[in-house]
Amino acid sequence: MQKKSARILLVEDDEDDYVIARDCLEELDEYRFQIDWVATPQEAFEKLTLNQHDICLLDYQLGALNGLTVLEQATEIRCRVPIIMLTGQSDKVLDKSALDAGAVDFIVKHELDSPRFARAIRYALARQEVENERLERINAETKSRSKDRFLAHLSHELRTPLTSILGYTELLLGTQKAEPVQDELNIILNNGKHLLSLLNDVLDLSKIAAKKLELNPATIHLNSFLVDIYTLMQITASDKGISLTLSSSTSLPNEIYSDPTRLRQILINLIYNAIKFTEQGSVDVVVKAKETPDNQYQLQFDVKDTGQGIPVEKLDKIFQPFEQVEDMVSRKEEGAGLGLAISSELASKFNGSISATSTVGKGSCFTAIIKCSATSNKQQSLLTLTKQLVNDKPTSLSPLQxxxxxxxxxxxxxxxxxxxxxxxxxxxxxxxxxxxxxxxxxxxxxxxxxxxxxxxxxxxxxxxxxxxxxxxxxxxxxxxxxxxxxxxxxxxxxxxxxxxxxxxxxxxxxxxxxxxxxxxxxxxTEPSLQKITPSSSSSLCFMLVEDDVDAAEITKLLLESMGAEVAVAHSAKQCRALLKSKDKWDKILLDVHLPDENGLDLAKHSQLQSYTDEIVIISGVDIDKDTLQQHGASKALLKPLNKDKLATLIN
Known part of the structure; x- marks a missing residue:
C-alpha cells in the first residue's frame, strides 16, 4: 500500500522530546512524514501563518511562555492547521483550556507511543483533508462565478456596439439612400450577424462547461422541421454551386418530442460545415429512424460531402473547442472552430453522439445520432420535401374579422x-x-x-x-x-x-x-359593428435609458421609424428627472449596465412603477423570468436590438 504524505510542524524546545516524538511518528506505517522542527513560540507563529502544514504538534511549556499563547495567536489569524497540544503530565483544567483555545486534541507525552496518539494523528489529518477539499471546492466555485460574471460583462459589452452596427445598417437598407451602396451595406450586415453568431457560440460553450445549458423539449412535426432546414441551407449550397439533397432511408415519425432549437442548431452546424468545405460536387443528408423499446426514437442523420476530406489523425481534434484543421483548410474559411464542439456536446445532451469518417480528397461523412421521445401520434411516413408547403399558402385561407x-x-x-x-x-x-x-x-x-x-x-x-x-x-x-x-x-x-x-x-x-x-x-360570434383596432403606434411614448450614446441613438431611430415617440436618458439620475415630464409612459426601456445604478435595481424603484405600466430590460445576457418579476420588469430584450425585436414592443 502506498504511503500518504503529510507535513508536520513540531514545536518543542527540548531536543530529547523532539527525538521521541519524531520516532513515534515514523512508526506510523501508513504515513510518510516531513517534519519541520522549531523551538520557540515566535518561530511557531511564523510557520503557522503560512498555512503550509497538515498538522502541528505544539508543546505546552516553551521556556517562559506556554503553548496557549501560540494557540490564541493562531486562532486570531484564522490558521487552518489542526493543532494537537503536548504536555508532560495530565491536567483536566489544562486540557479544557487547550481545547477552548482551538486545539483539536490534547496528548500527554508518555502516550506518544500509544494507540491514542496514533488515533489523534489520523483524526487530525483526516479532518485537514476534508477542510482542504472544502476550500478547493469554494475556490473552484468562486472562480466559476468570476468567469460567469466576466462572460456576462463581455457579452453585454460586445452586444451594445453590435446594436449600433446592425441597427444603423438595417435602418439604412430600408431607405432610398442605400441604393448606391446596397451591396456594401449587406456585407456589413452579414458580417455583423456572423460576429453575433460567434458570440452566441462562445456563450453556449460556456453554458455547457458550467453545466447550465438545459434542453426545452416540445412537439416537433419532423417533416416540416427538416424541410425548413433544407430550404434554408439550400440557399447557401446554391451560392457555392453545389447540390444539396435531403432524403430518408426509412419511414420517419410524424411527430417527436425534443428540443427544436438545439436539434436545429446541430443539423445546421453539420450541413453548413459540409457546404463550407466542399468546393464542387454535392452534400447529401440522409435521415433514418428506429423505434426503441422504451417509447423513444433513435434518429440518425448522415451528412455526406464530396469535399477535400480530413486526415485521420485530425478527426479526434475537430470536436474539441477552438480546433480547426488548418493544414487542410485555408484561412478564408470563417469561424472560431466552435460549431462541431458545441454540436457534439448538444448531441450528448440528447443521449446521443456525433462521429466522423473521412478520406482525404474524396470527402467526409458526419453522423449524428439523437434520441428523442415519442408522442401520442405514432404515425410514420416517408420524408417529402413538398408535403407541408401547400398548407402555408395564405391565398387558400379566407379573410376573417x-x-x-x-x-x-x-x-x-x-x-x-x-x-x-x-x-x-x-x-x-x-x-x-x-x-x-x-x-x-x-x-x-x-x-x-x-x-x-x-x-x-x-x-x-x-x-x-x-x-x-x-x-x-x-x-x-x-x-x-x-x-x-x-x-x-x-x-x-x-x-x-x-x-x-x-x-x-x-x-x-x-x-x-x-x-x-x-x-x-x-x-x-356576432361581429362587432365597428372593428376595434389597437392604438396608433404614433401615440406610444417610450423612455429609453441607455448610457451608450450610439446604441441609444439607433434604438431611438428604429422605434421612431415605427411611429413611436422616444425620450432618451443616459443614466439613472437622468431617468428619474425625466419621469416627471410626463404623467404616464407607455413603456420604459432600461439598460442593465448604467453608470450610476444597475438597471434592474432602477426598475425595482417604486417611483418608476407609478409612471408606467411596463418596464422592459435591455441586456447583453439572458435574464430569467423570476429575476425580472422580482424587479418589476415584464420582459427582457437581448442585445443587439433590431427592428423585429423592437416591433414586439410596438405590438
Whole structure:
C-alpha cells in the first residue's frame, strides 16, 4: 500500500522530546512524514501563518511562555492547521483550556507511543483533508462565478456596439439612400450577424462547461422541421454551386418530442460545415429512424460531402473547442472552430453522439445520432420535401374579422401565433401570462369592447392557462377561448373543455387548422359593428435609458421609424428627472449596465412603477423570468436590438 504524505510542524524546545516524538511518528506505517522542527513560540507563529502544514504538534511549556499563547495567536489569524497540544503530565483544567483555545486534541507525552496518539494523528489529518477539499471546492466555485460574471460583462459589452452596427445598417437598407451602396451595406450586415453568431457560440460553450445549458423539449412535426432546414441551407449550397439533397432511408415519425432549437442548431452546424468545405460536387443528408423499446426514437442523420476530406489523425481534434484543421483548410474559411464542439456536446445532451469518417480528397461523412421521445401520434411516413408547403399558402385561407387575444409566455411563439392570426385579417392583442390575460380581459369587458376570441397557452408562470380560463369565465367572459397545448394524450382535451375552454389546438400550431377553428368561432360570434383596432403606434411614448450614446441613438431611430415617440436618458439620475415630464409612459426601456445604478435595481424603484405600466430590460445576457418579476420588469430584450425585436414592443 502506498504511503500518504503529510507535513508536520513540531514545536518543542527540548531536543530529547523532539527525538521521541519524531520516532513515534515514523512508526506510523501508513504515513510518510516531513517534519519541520522549531523551538520557540515566535518561530511557531511564523510557520503557522503560512498555512503550509497538515498538522502541528505544539508543546505546552516553551521556556517562559506556554503553548496557549501560540494557540490564541493562531486562532486570531484564522490558521487552518489542526493543532494537537503536548504536555508532560495530565491536567483536566489544562486540557479544557487547550481545547477552548482551538486545539483539536490534547496528548500527554508518555502516550506518544500509544494507540491514542496514533488515533489523534489520523483524526487530525483526516479532518485537514476534508477542510482542504472544502476550500478547493469554494475556490473552484468562486472562480466559476468570476468567469460567469466576466462572460456576462463581455457579452453585454460586445452586444451594445453590435446594436449600433446592425441597427444603423438595417435602418439604412430600408431607405432610398442605400441604393448606391446596397451591396456594401449587406456585407456589413452579414458580417455583423456572423460576429453575433460567434458570440452566441462562445456563450453556449460556456453554458455547457458550467453545466447550465438545459434542453426545452416540445412537439416537433419532423417533416416540416427538416424541410425548413433544407430550404434554408439550400440557399447557401446554391451560392457555392453545389447540390444539396435531403432524403430518408426509412419511414420517419410524424411527430417527436425534443428540443427544436438545439436539434436545429446541430443539423445546421453539420450541413453548413459540409457546404463550407466542399468546393464542387454535392452534400447529401440522409435521415433514418428506429423505434426503441422504451417509447423513444433513435434518429440518425448522415451528412455526406464530396469535399477535400480530413486526415485521420485530425478527426479526434475537430470536436474539441477552438480546433480547426488548418493544414487542410485555408484561412478564408470563417469561424472560431466552435460549431462541431458545441454540436457534439448538444448531441450528448440528447443521449446521443456525433462521429466522423473521412478520406482525404474524396470527402467526409458526419453522423449524428439523437434520441428523442415519442408522442401520442405514432404515425410514420416517408420524408417529402413538398408535403407541408401547400398548407402555408395564405391565398387558400379566407379573410376573417374580429379581435383576438393571444396569450403565451414564450415571446417567439407568442409573436408567431400573433403574426399568423394577423395574416387572417384579425386584430391581435398580446398577453405574456394568465394574470395579464385576466387583467386585459377585465378591461375589455369594462370598456364594452370584449375580445371575440382568446388563444391561450396552458403552461405559463404566475397564472397558467387552466387557472386563467376559470378566472376569466368567473368575470363573465362568454366568448370563445382556445387552448394551446403540446399535451395531446387521451382525456386532456375533455379535461380542458370541462375547465372552460371551447376547443384545443395542439402545438406546434398548424396554420390551416388554426384558421379553420377560428373561422368556425367567428362565424358563430356576432361581429362587432365597428372593428376595434389597437392604438396608433404614433401615440406610444417610450423612455429609453441607455448610457451608450450610439446604441441609444439607433434604438431611438428604429422605434421612431415605427411611429413611436422616444425620450432618451443616459443614466439613472437622468431617468428619474425625466419621469416627471410626463404623467404616464407607455413603456420604459432600461439598460442593465448604467453608470450610476444597475438597471434592474432602477426598475425595482417604486417611483418608476407609478409612471408606467411596463418596464422592459435591455441586456447583453439572458435574464430569467423570476429575476425580472422580482424587479418589476415584464420582459427582457437581448442585445443587439433590431427592428423585429423592437416591433414586439410596438405590438
Amino acid at each position: 374580429g379581435r383576438v387575444l393571444v396569450v403565451d409566455d414564450i415571446p417567439d411563439i407568442r409573436m408567431l401565433i400573433g403574426h399568423i392570426t394577423q395574416s387572417f385579417g384579425l386584430t391581435v392583442d398580446f398577453a405574456e401570462n394568465g394574470k395579464q390575460a385576466l387583467d386585459k380581459t377585465i378591461i375589455s369587458l369594462q370598456s364594452n369592447t370584449p375580445y371575440d376570441a382568446i388563444v391561450m397557452d396552458i403552461h405559463m408562470p404566475q397564472m397558467d392557462g387552466k387557472e386563467a380560463v376559470v378566472a376569466i369565465r368567473n368575470q363573465g367572459f362568454g366568448g370563445h377561448i382556445l387552448a394551446l397545448t403540446a399535451a395531446t394524450m387521451k382525456g386532456v382535451e375533455q379535461q380542458l373543455k370541462n375547465l372552460g375552454f371551447d376547443s384545443v389546438i395542439s402545438k406546434p400550431v398548424d396554420k390551416v387548422l388554426l384558421h379553420s377553428d377560428l373561422s368556425k368561432i367567428l362565424a358563430i
